[in-house]
Amino acid sequence: MELFTNQVLAGIATGAIYACMALAVVMIYQAIDHLNFAQGEMAMFSTFISWQLMQWGLPYWGAFIVTLAFSFAGGIAIERVLFKPLTKAPILTQVAGFIALFSIINSCAGLIWDFTIKQYPTPFGSSPFLGSQLISTHQAGMIGITLLLLVGLYFFFQYTRVGLAMRAAAALPESARLVGINTSWMIALGWGMAAAIGSIAGMLIAPVVFLEPNMMGGVLIYGFAAAVLGGLTSPFGAVLGGFLVGIFENLAGTYIPHVGNEMKLPIALALIISVLVIKPAGLFGRNIVKRV
Amino acid sequence: MTALLNVKDLRAYYGQVQALHGLSFSLNEGSLTTLLGANGAGKTTTLRAICNMVRSTGAIEFEGKPLNNKSTESIVRFGIAHVPQGRGTFTNMTVEENLQLGAITRSDKAGIVADIERMYSYFPKLKERHTQQAGTLSGGEQQMLAVARALMLRPRLMLLDEPSFGLAPLVVRDLFGILGKINREEKVSILVVEQNAQLALELADKAYVIETGRIVMSGVAKDIANDENVRKSYLGY
Numbered sequence: 001m002e003l004f005t006n007q008v009l010a011g012i013a014t015g016a017i018y019a020c021m022a023l024a025v026v027m028i029y030q031a032i033d034h035l036n037f038a039q040g041e042m043a044m045f046s047t048f049i050s051w052q053l054m055q056w057g058l059p060y061w062g063a064f065i066v067t068l069a070f071s072f073a074g075g076i077a078i079e080r081v082l083f084k085p086l087t088k089a090p091i092l093t094q095v096a097g098f099i100a101l102f103s104i105i106n107s108c109a110g111l112i113w114d115f116t117i118k119q120y121p122t123p124f125g126s127s128p129f130l131g132s133q134l135i136s137t138h139q140a141g142m143i144g145i146t147l148l149l150l151v152g153l154y155f156f157f158q159y160t161r162v163g164l165a166m167r168a169a170a171a172l173p174e175s176a177r178l179v180g181i182n183t184s185w186m187i188a189l190g191w192g193m194a195a196a197i198g199s200i201a202g203m204l205i206a207p208v209v210f211l212e213p214n215m216m217g218g219v220l221i222y223g224f225a226a227a228v229l230g231g232l233t234s235p236f237g238a239v240l241g242g243f244l245v246g247i248f249e250n251l252a253g254t255y256i257p258h259v260g261n262e263m264k265l266p267i268a269l270a271l272i273i274s275v276l277v278i279k280p281a282g283l284f285g286r287n288i289v290k291r292v
Numbered sequence: 293m294t295a296l297l298n299v300k301d302l303r304a305y306y307g308q309v310q311a312l313h314g315l316s317f318s319l320n321e322g323s324l325t326t327l328l329g330a331n332g333a334g335k336t337t338t339l340r341a342i343c344n345m346v347r348s349t350g351a352i353e354f355e356g357k358p359l360n361n362k363s364t365e366s367i368v369r370f371g372i373a374h375v376p377q378g379r380g381t382f383t384n385m386t387v388e389e390n391l392q393l394g395a396i397t398r399s400d401k402a403g404i405v406a407d408i409e410r411m412y413s414y415f416p417k418l419k420e421r422h423t424q425q426a427g428t429l430s431g432g433e434q435q436m437l438a439v440a441r442a443l444m445l446r447p448r449l450m451l452l453d454e455p456s457f458g459l460a461p462l463v464v465r466d467l468f469g470i471l472g473k474i475n476r477e478e479k480v481s482i483l484v485v486e487q488n489a490q491l492a493l494e495l496a497d498k499a500y501v502i503e504t505g506r507i508v509m510s511g512v513a514k515d516i517a518n519d520e521n522v523r524k525s526y527l528g529y
Contacts, residue, residue: 161396175380175381175382177364177365178374180396180397181393183365
């Protein structure tokens with residue numbers, strides 16, 4: 001039983017990271033109807049920035065805050081420079097844009113910081129949390145920060161005017177413009193927020209997977225899986241999907257014979273495909289009805 | 293009376309297709325003017341051109357200031373509220389959130405709260421349902437919500453695209469009564485596009501008739517309503 005509790009809690013901790021990535025993916029999906037393949041690389045680059053800042057002598061939380069601001073501005077810049085001009089381009093052109101962004105960021109990180117694996121510090125330490133062997137303080141910290149982030153985002157979207165305007169712009173762009181909302185800037189803002197959320201995921205997972213340019217590959221696939229499982233139209237579903245994927249991945253690795261670490265990923269993805277066969281819009285997604 | 297809205301030689305295009313062929317009309321301050329015409333005559337296109345939602349040439353002036361080349365969202369800030377065809381309701385938001393969105397360009401918090409209450413006094417049904425998702429409202433209630441959302445801007449001019457569409461006759465009477473009241477009491481000028489010519493002519497003080505992208509007739513609403521030839525050839529009743 002202790003093993004089970006242990007694995008579930010560990011699953012919730014990594015699930016928190018998948019939830020952040022899924023949320024970032026969903027935010028951009030809501031704004032422009034496309035999956036951002038480069039979301040993981042953006043997060044990785046942000047994590048390197050924070051590492052570099054710490055190398056230059058900034059304390060952890062100082063580097064954390066500066067990195068958030070950098071990522072937010074960077075996300076907006078990417079949208080303005082690369083994707084705003086592509087707004088009316090065909091889907092394949094936009095996909096090519098995402099792939100280009102992916103390899104540009106990946107190569108730049110390799111060029112600047114090279115591909116060797118680096119240690120990344122945790123501000124929480126890695127001792128047992130509250131004296132229990134079930135979960136480490138870093139894992140507890142991952143869960144705590146993610147929950148704080150989620151509560152903050154909920155209040156932002158429910159109770160602020162900018163949050164309301166962003167929701168309106170994502171739901172019905174034409175109506176939003178008719179009440180005076182600058183939808184183009186709302187999309188840029190969505191990119192900025194998604195980049196900042198991704199950077200939090202990167203900085204929290206880096207002590208676990210270590211820092212290197214390909215660190216987010218697996219995490220992004222789980223994040224996509226979580227977003228699709230929960231439903232790409234539902235931020236709440238994406239977050240829940242993240243936690244579910246995290247827990248399932250850990251339990252499968254522990255209890256199903258011969259699965260182990262290598263087979264965790266395919267098993268998790270197989271589960272997701274089975275869910276989608278039954279419910280194509282995801283657990284909480286809405287079916288998009290299009291007039292023809 | 294001075295012209296609030298002045299449109300001269302308006303031409304609009306959807307891709308290669310020209311939808312408006314040099315339309316000119318004006319709307320006086322405080323007036324309730326109607327644009328009539330059959331399906332495809334260019335009524336909706338005219339409203340969309342005023343808000344720069346379709347490519348157009350010609351002069352559009354509001355209080356003497358040109359609106360051409362302004363973005364849709366900045367035209368709203370002149371005090372022009374557009375209730376589009378199909379109402380443009382944010383269906384998965386609450387009634388109250390829809391009203392707040394109507395006032396999203398305003399920053400006077402107390403005024404917005406007071407105006408929401410004022411809308412509830414115009415449309416008591418909306419107050420009963422203020423926490424409901426707007427998509428769960430009936431067609432008539434959604435049209436009331438769309439008008440209320442537009443009024444939340446405190447507009448100088450309201451553009452209404454077929455407000456009667458898909459509504460029961462009694463509901464339409466009710467709605468048009470409220471529009472007349474808003475026009476008289478709140479001094480909001482209104483430009484309403486309608487297929488229900490009879491009702492629109494009862495309500496309006498001035499009318500224009502459009503056919504295939506051109507104005508073919510204009511005048512005092514009563515005169516047009518009483519002119520049997522016009523009624524038979526253009527309005528079909």
